[in-house]
Amino acid sequence: MTNLALITGASSGIGKEFARYHASKGGDLIITARREEALNTLKDELERKHSVTVQTIALDLAAEGGARKLIDEVAARGLNVDILINNAGFGGHGLHTQRDWAAEKAMIDLNITALVELSHGIGKGMVNRGGGKILNVASTAAMMPGPLQANYFATKAYVMSYSQALDEELREHGVTVSSLNPGFVHTEFAAAADLEGTGLAAQKGATAESVAKIGYDGMMKGKLVIINEGRLSFLLNWITPLLPRRTVLKMVRGMQTKSA
Template identity: 40%
Template structure:
């Protein structure tokens, strides 16, 4: 797969801020045309303006809420109508909520599943056959270190990211030798708008780990993808913590995570 080719078009969801916006700069910096998707029109236009001012690449924007029913069909129809081809997908759109599952809005939690799981799987599966047919392309699915453990007080979010990790691992193996690359990007704490939407305190209150910037995370994910890596966990301490928690007995780690996530909830 020639990921440096300026003819490889990169579609990025959740591209209006944070890691998605950072990915736009990383990919555009290597000459890739972009298709930026998010629900915030003003922010998408802002990102597009900054990117095209810095890089000589075409940038298309699609304003769309990927959590709504039929989102995948609407996105595919829009791409077809504009005659936009997709070679590389970065599924970054997602959100979390802090609190007990019994106390959070059921509809909001189901919407989280629709965005973090259903939309990601839908977009991936729609474009996978054509990638395999072309013998090139790939997908970066953005998960989290939350994917390595259950998350009391953030149960649906942690579970949704566990799906992303499992799903992407499996597709990485299924597409071995096809020219198509699947990479899971699992960052630890990152200072973005995620915390505000989730109802969390600042990321530094969640861990002694040093949060990575959105740009550092995007750069690590992109570099790993180009190397064909199955999994990228930016930061040595994030790697150690993620794998240690994954292997630890759940009876030990569940109370620890419950307390940590309870303390992370904004008052």
């Protein structure tokens, strides 16, 4: 298989668009998500349109041992991953203490634990072969605390910090690690996270296709942190850090408060 990419959360949204973009460049794929039927539909589309080879692995990465199962299955098939895109993740709206703990824990297990285990396991093979690229999908949420999505914002802050440190460790071994920090994107995320009716979900936002292209191209260039809009990048890097912390907290909470 040539230029093989492993993409998690590939059944919809940004993950599906990553798969489409990689296939359009002639790259083979391993796509994984929980929904087997959606994976098979995407497999058929990409193989028909681009004459690439697509393998599917349907599993729940948030389940106990999910990431290890994926790593072991890739190894059992004798596949060497050239590009790892850790895209799978989810959020959830509401006061942290009133949210279901099982859902909060599953968010940590998927957004952090599975991502780190895959980066460790697949990244080790890349280092041994002397090359590879990892793209971890974080969010602009990584760059500030997030009242009413406290756990989600914190998981993305972890992803951004971890990705930068890992890049510094692995770059001398031919492996780059990038953090993709998009703003609001029109996908199933808002509905799944119960964000409809908030100022955040009312934003114009970006398309999954445009974010996937910007993220993929930035990864291929070895960029450390990738933000999909110049205006957002300026705001988050040069304005927000200068504001009083309480002001930032109130601003973010206001964006995530549902209209009456």
